Amino acid sequence: MESADNLRYLLEVTRSGSPSDAARRLGVDRTTVTRRIASLERASGERLFDRSSGAWQLTDAGRRMLPHAEAIDAAVVSAFRDSDRHQGLRGQLRIVASDGFGAYLLTPGLLPLTDEHPDLEVAVVTATAHGVLTMRDFDLAITLEEPSPHAGVVRPLADYELGLYAASAYVGEHAEVRSLGDLASHVVIWYVEALLDVAPLRFLGGLLPGIRARVQTTNITGHHHAVRAGLGIAPLPTYIGDADDTLTRVLPTEFAVTRHYWEVVPREISRQARVRALRALLDDLVLAHPQLRPPRRRSRLDVSSRE
Incomplete structure (x- = not known):
């Protein structure tokens, strides 16, 4: 039977776009990564990555396999949830945010979280484009457009x-x-x-x-x-x-x-202690900031000006 651990390698190559970057994240050499991916491809009988461009891109077969890799990763993280709760949060939080929110609000507002959890690492990627939600490698995203419910757990933020x-x-x-x-x-x-x-x-x-x-x-x-x-x-x-x-x-x-900010969290990690702590921080940030307003429920983004 194919090792479930090999799915972790598929997930990391998907997140990073190359076996070299995945190897650095996993603490192994590049050959190990390519060998594990080759093993998965032999077992499935299908090519999982398109290697024709600079970055490795998932094929249709790879995209079908990816949710299973994500589910295993989420299960492993969830197994340590109680430990996180009692020992303090650790690991990495990966956040994708629009340029303004990420640079001017989120990053300066991280101090309470990093002070309370010194073993927690936070990575913030800023971009104002549709592409932010095509990234698989995030724990929470803040967008200017209402995400599809298929993207994860969605709520209006501010x-x-x-x-x-x-x-x-x-x-x-x-x-x-x-x-x-x-x-x-x-x-x-x-x-x-x-x-x-x-x-x-x-x-x-x-x-x-x-x-x-x-x-x-x-x-x-x-x-x-x-x-x-x-x-x-x-x-x-x-x-x-x-x-x-x-x-x-x-x-x-x-x-x-x-305008409105929306928050989306991948469904499979929405109950992780790290993610819950980040969402609580965002709620506090919105309530405390004089130029932000708690959201009202809406079905469509509005365009308004004062005449």
Whole structure:
């Protein structure tokens, strides 16, 4: 009978994309990883990975086998759940978050968790794109779009607001912005339109008709730094803009866009002590932050502006 332990190697290669990276995570050499995968392929009679590109990608047969590998991994972790509870949390928490939430809220807010559990390692990957939920290697993801229930245990996490911001020096040196139409004569900063695949952020044309972003970058940190440098005006989450005393909010009564953060946890690990501790931390962070609001239940993301 094929060893169930070999499924752990399939899981790690899937997570890391290469046998070399999987070997480092598992503490073995690359040859061991490739030998274990070859053993699985012989036993199944099918090729489990496509090796034609730089990264190893699962074949259809590999994708069919992956849930079984994940179930075994979850069972092993669950076996140590009670030990975690009594001895303090240990191991690694892998979090995928949108750029703004991950960089400006989550990472600075981790201190209570890392202080209480010194043996816990936290890895945060930030990305504002559909691709975050195609990653198998996460314990919890925070997204701007409502995930499918098939993705795991889903819940609304927080509501937040976007406003227009400019550097105080920029406001003093350029023509006054009295209406949204006046933005046509200013440099507007936003995402790279061709690469923006997140529906809740594709609102610029609808709320600012005729306004095109002259400066575009792929993440919210780039928007923030461009505004700070006096390059122009950008929509920013109020938890970024209001916290920066070098910035001034522009047209606060005319432009205020509500957006939502969602949380998703793979179903098979949703009861792990580490995951429960992280979810409790996120709840505390939302309740304590002045620019975040506890979520209201919703079936669709809304687009709103104040006229």
